[in-house]
Amino acid sequence: MRKNxxxxxxxxxxxxxxxxxxxxxxxxESVIKNPATAQTPFDNWLHRNFVMPYNIQIQWRYEDxxxxxxxxxxxxxxxxxxxxxxxxxxxxxxxxxxxAGIDFTRKYFPKLFSFLGEFEYSxxxxxxxxxxxxxxxxxxxxxxxxDELKKSRAGLDQYYLKTIHHEFVHIVNQTKDYPRDFDKITxxxxxxxxxxxxxxxxxxxxxxxxxxxxxxxxxxxFAEMVSTYIVSTPEKWxxxxxxxxxxxxxxxxxxxxxxxxxxxxxxxxxxxxxxxVRDAVIERENDVVNGAYDLRSLN
Numbered sequence: 654m655r656k657n658x659x660x661x662x663x664x665x666x667x668x669x670x671x672x673x674x675x676x677x678x679x680x681x682e683s684v685i686k687n688p689a690t691a692q693t694p695f696d697n698w699l700h701r702n703f704v705m706p707y708n709i710q711i712q713w714r715y716e717d718x719x720x721x722x723x724x725x726x727x728x729x730x731x732x733x734x735x736x737x738x739x740x741x742x743x744x745x746x747x748x749x750x751x752x753a754g755i756d757f758t759r760k761y762f763p764k765l766f767s768f769l770g771e772f773e774y775s776x777x778x779x780x781x782x783x784x785x786x787x788x789x790x791x792x793x794x795x796x797x798x799x800d801e802l803k804k805s806r807a808g809l810d811q812y813y814l815k816t817i818h819h820e821f822v823h824i825v826n827q828t829k830d831y832p833r834d835f836d837k838i839t840x841x842x843x844x845x846x847x848x849x850x851x852x853x854x855x856x857x858x859x860x861x862x863x864x865x866x867x868x869x870x871x872x873x874x875f876a877e878m879v880s881t882y883i884v885s886t887p888e889k890w891x892x893x894x895x896x897x898x899x900x901x902x903x904x905x906x907x908x909x910x911x912x913x914x915x916x917x918x919x920x921x922x923x924x925x926x927x928x929x930v931r932d933a934v935i936e937r938e939n940d941v942v943n944g945a946y947d948l949r950s951l952n
Contacts, residue, residue: 729796861907
């Protein structure tokens, strides 16, 4: 009996509450706020230098939907975001614009960059440098390490710039597919995800692959060939080719055949000389490392 009384009392309370709520006037103001963030000098600079000429957006403020909830992400430092944005503009966007023209860069360059402060670490100890989605959006991680990594071309290339160049190749390939003769040079060397195994992390040059990741599949091999070539000085490239020779020089021969196809592909389809792209990229990266290019000005 007491249980029944309790239930009846509870229903009465709910009914009263419902009646009270139904008599309230609904507010026309949404409970979901859209906070207006004041534009900073950096935001204005990004608009002038990325959005207006190239329709490229850089998200440097932390946004939940741009982070990977499987990792502990942190916001990108604003000062180092300025530096990385200027580095991308000078060494990537403007390098291609100088060689291929603004119409090429405007049409094909990735349209969205998302900055996060720290690299992402997996349980197996591997570190994620960045990710790309459909060749249009690139997440660059470890922005809060720019100050230390900007001191060397190797650091800039490994942690930031080569990722951009690699994904740019994929975008270009989506417009005009690369020649399938490329796939036939080392057809038995592609091993999918096994590229990261211990045995595949060594000796890849002698097997005809410019990086260990090139062994994943032919499409990645093509992107690695182009991106590695344009960030490598002639001296560094020749050193890698010497290492690729092995005992029978087959590794060097395979890589040089692949490079020839890459160069012809860019020349025939887009009128681009990859050697000139490499010269522009290396010259501008040297300016950054040597302090000849101002990384902090927002004028």
